[in-house]
Amino acid sequence: MARPAQFRDFRQRDLLPGQVQSLSGILGKVVGIELEQRHSLSTVEWRVLAHIATGNPEDDAPLTAQTIASRTGIDKGWVSRAITRLLARDLIERERDTIDSRRHLLNPTIKGIDLFEAGVITMRQLQSKLLDAFDEAEHTSFVRLFTRLQREAETIYQDQMDLKSKRDA
16 A cells, blocks of 8 residues: 655654654664673663662662562663673672561662763763763753753653543543
8 A cells, every 4th residue: 555645754863853863763772882891781781780789879778679660660670680790790799678578679789880880970971971962052052942842741751640540540
């Protein structure tokens, strides 16, 4: 079936969500290559290690795999595999929760903290290289506009969830 004439010039990537997804995809690849080459970490391993190394901002309690999965939006199976690899490299340690023996608490090792700190340097260097595309005024505007766009998207999402909750009630 031929595409209708009114859609022949339509490209998903011309819409803001498509552009953001495209940018996210290429940034993910760039970050993944950088982390793998410099630190032998996958992007998921880095994100999990970063959450474990920086701790729980609410109460400074050790994290669990479930907590990390819910905070990051990473599938629980991916988080579990990353934890297994981080344990094997002695970057994190796991201990059974004394209150709930079904849970395991995760903490970074010294080696894990060292690798996390090196990874932060790598990520900051990469960020700096990316932001070199802007002059100072553009950078300031970009951060301001990006933040505003993110807040608006979060507001729309919350409104959608509120509406869905009302419909489901």
